[in-house]
Amino acid sequence: VQLVESGGALVQAGGSLMLSCLVSRENIDEITAGWFRQVPGREREGLAAIAPGVGYDYYENLMEDRFTISADKITNAIYLQMDSLKPEDSADYRCAAGRTRTLRGVRPDQYDYWGRGTQVIVSP
Helix, strand or coil, X not given: CEEEEECCCEEECCCCEEEEEEEECCCHHHCCEEXXXXXXXXXXEEEEEEEHHHCEEEECCCHHHCEXXXXXXXXXXXXXXXXXXXXXXXXXXXXXXXXCCCCCCCCHHHCCEECCCEEEEEEC
């Protein structure tokens, strides 16, 4: 499975971004995919997960208040819509995939395949 993220940018606080994760070499119906972020010096943080083939989605720590994970079976991609962005949302954002669609949650060590990331910077 290969994952390529895009959509990161510099945005002002209060703004929105949609991150994309193009998945290749596997149909997204067969996997669980998640979004994560990391700031230098801090642990990787799981945000949300989705298994499109079984109608599963999950959000960590009230992320659903501002973030929405979705999938598009035509483009075979996973998306993360981020609204009301705050400076503390600045991070390297990565998508990841597990080997099966039965994976649940966003614990990083559960995921086998990772993209290279896309940078989000939120200015005050």
